[in-house]
Amino acid sequence: MTAILPRPRGWPSILLARARAADPTDLDAALAAGAFEGLRRAIRQLGPAATIAEVEASGLRGRGGAGHRTAAKWRAAASTPARIRYVVANGYGADPGASTDRTLLETDPYAVVEGVAIAAFAVGAEEAFISVRTTATEALRRIQAAVDTASSRNFIGDDVLGSGVRIEIEVRPVQGAYMLGEETVLLKALDGKRGQPEQRPPHPATRGFRDAPTVIQNVQTLAAVPWILRKGAAAFAAIGTEDAPGTILVDVRGHQRSGVAEVQLGTPLRDIVALGGRPRPRRSLKAVLVGGPTGGILPAAALDTPYTFEALRGAGAHVGSGSVIVADDRACVVDLGRLLTRYSADEACGKTIPCRIGVRRIAEIGERLTTGTSRAGDLELLTDLAADVVGSGLCDHERLATLPMLSGLRYFRDEVDAHYLRGECPAGVCRPISLGVPAAARTTRGRGAARPVPSTTAARAQA
Ligand SMILES: Cc1cc2nc3c(=O)[nH]c(=O)nc-3n(C[C@H](O)[C@H](O)[C@H](O)COP(=O)(O)O)c2cc1C
Ligand code: SF4
Incomplete structure (x- = not known):
């Protein structure tokens, strides 16, 4: 399990409130802490429309990265005429270096189950999935235990809380590459199909899993919903910022x-x-x-x-x-940018050509910078390529993939120039560079031609 960092005094806790629970799968302990009160309020007091209105009033936005407004998705799914609708909790956690979603599933699986159930009730879905990376074995074990126990006590299932409402939740282990976390890819994977991102619109909320309206949301987003219904939208909106509460x-x-x-x-x-x-x-x-x-x-x-x-x-x-x-200070931001862009290029699915080719070309510029083989005009080419690539993809990966190199250029220009113009790595990370003299330093022709700047490295290599 990933460590939970100590919370400074006064910081509110919603998602990790039960992180210290002796056994997060103990339903009675969870009930004592307020679990399923939100679902009870939604079903017994509010009804679907008022539940969506409460989530809207809270200002909740998606935690899956982009911050889409949760209630807007719910409203779209609920108002699309359909016989069947679905809810999908995205707990894939595409970034191999982050364990936020896994930690939530391990520490408060009932919040995820309850959030999925409230979303399903609000949009009129009878079937829901919680998708978790196969390798997150403890998260899978706990969320499955929570689903089984909640089902055996009628918090989900055929007759939720004796209301006649049916909400079946299935835990689905999934495994694949980075792109599997993207919503349209995940929806296809859940249907047993190999996936690449799909053009939107239509968004999954109107046409998603098996072409039915589907609310697909990050597990953190859904796990915040029980708290909102239990404590009220105003309490949630009071935390965080006006535009990004919680x-x-x-x-x-x-x-x-x-x-x-x-x-x-x-x-x-x-x-x-x-x-x-x-x-x-x-x-x-x-x-x-x-x-x-x-x-x-x-x-x-x-x-x-x-x-x-x-x-x-x-x-x-x-x-x-x-x-x-x-x-x-020991890190080289140029090398970091190169490494990350290479990763993004390797993980891009290749469906849209500007992403497939453009991100790889940007990664190659990073590789030239870190090996002393930069060409004149490489930095201008980098910004041109980024401008061409951004907005041309189907899933936003192409835009995000440019961020490491563009932010490096924006904030660490001296360090980039040292690589580009002088073939030097100030942090001493890009070792092969000390043998090279970048073409950027040798030529004065071409796009964005760089003026040669004498350096001991270059002078040594030329001697
Ligand atoms: C390349 C890529 C990978 C993604 N990986 C994840 C992921 O691992 N988990 C996740 O919740 N969202 C991921 N997303 C965002 C989802 O597509 C989707 O927007 C999100 O699950 C919606 O949930 P939210 O509204 O709660 O934020 C990814 C998006 C892209 C473009
Ligand atoms: S933007 Fe990149 S990752 Fe996304 S669909 Fe296009 S090629 Fe695939």
Whole structure:
């Protein structure tokens, strides 16, 4: 199990409120802590329309990365004429370096089950799936135990809480590559099909699993819903920011500590980074990778950025998988950008050509930068390629894949130039570079031609 980082005094806890429970699959203990009160209120007091209205009033936005408005999806699914509708909880956790969703499934499986049940009731779905990565064995064991126990006590099943409402929930282990976390790919995988992202619209809310209206949401999004119905939309809206209420899980790889933590949306990055401790003696913070493999590489100067969907996007990063990885002064941001872009290029499904070719070309520029083989105009080509690629894909991967290199260029220009113009890696990470003289430094022709800058490395190589 991933460690849970200590919560500073006064920080609210919704998703990890039961993280210290002796046995998270103990239904009686969960009931004593308020489990299934939200579902009871939805079914006995509110009804579907008022349940959606309550979620809308809370301002809940999706925790799967992009921050889509939850109630809008529910309303779209509920209002699309159909005989069958589905709810799917996305617990795949595509980022191999983040364990936020897995931690939630392990520590509060009943919140996920209840959230799925409330969503199903609200949109009129009788069947729902909770998809979890096959390798998350403990998460799978616990969520299956929670589904089985909740079903045996009529919190889900044929006759939910004696109301005549039917909600069947099935846990589906899934395994695949990075793209499997993308909603249209996951929906196909659940149907036993090999998938690539689909054109939208139609969105899954109107045409999803087996062409039926489908609410597909991240497990954290759904797990927040029981709390909202139990405590009220206003209580939820009072946490976080006006436009991004509530809390979210982050996976912090810090200077001294690593683990999952729950933070209010709007928390400054500085406070999130602090959860991982201070830099070690004689070291300093150089950069923070925010958002996972397709995240942005932000400098220490950006630490006041509030952790919200829009603010991170403005800073050149994104919420993504919730991963926040700290790099100290020994790291080379150019090499980090190269590595991440290479990963994104390898994981791109290839269905849309600008993503398939463009992201790989950007990765190649990163490889040239880190091996002393840059060509004149490479940096301009990088920004041109990124501009061409962004917006041309079917699933946003193409846009996100450009973030590591673009944020590196935006915030660490001196370090990029050292690689590009002088064939030097100031951090001493890109070792082969010391033997090379980038063409960018040798030619004055071509796009964005760079002026040669004398350096000891270059002079040595030319001698
Ligand atoms: C390449 C890619 C990978 C994704 N991986 C995940 C994932 O692992 N888990 C997840 O919840 N959403 C993932 N998403 C986002 C989903 O497509 C979808 O937007 C999300 O599950 C919707 O839930 P939400 O409204 O609760 O955020 C991914 C998106 C892309 C483009
Ligand atoms: S944007 Fe990239 S990952 Fe997404 S569908 Fe197109 S090729 Fe596949």
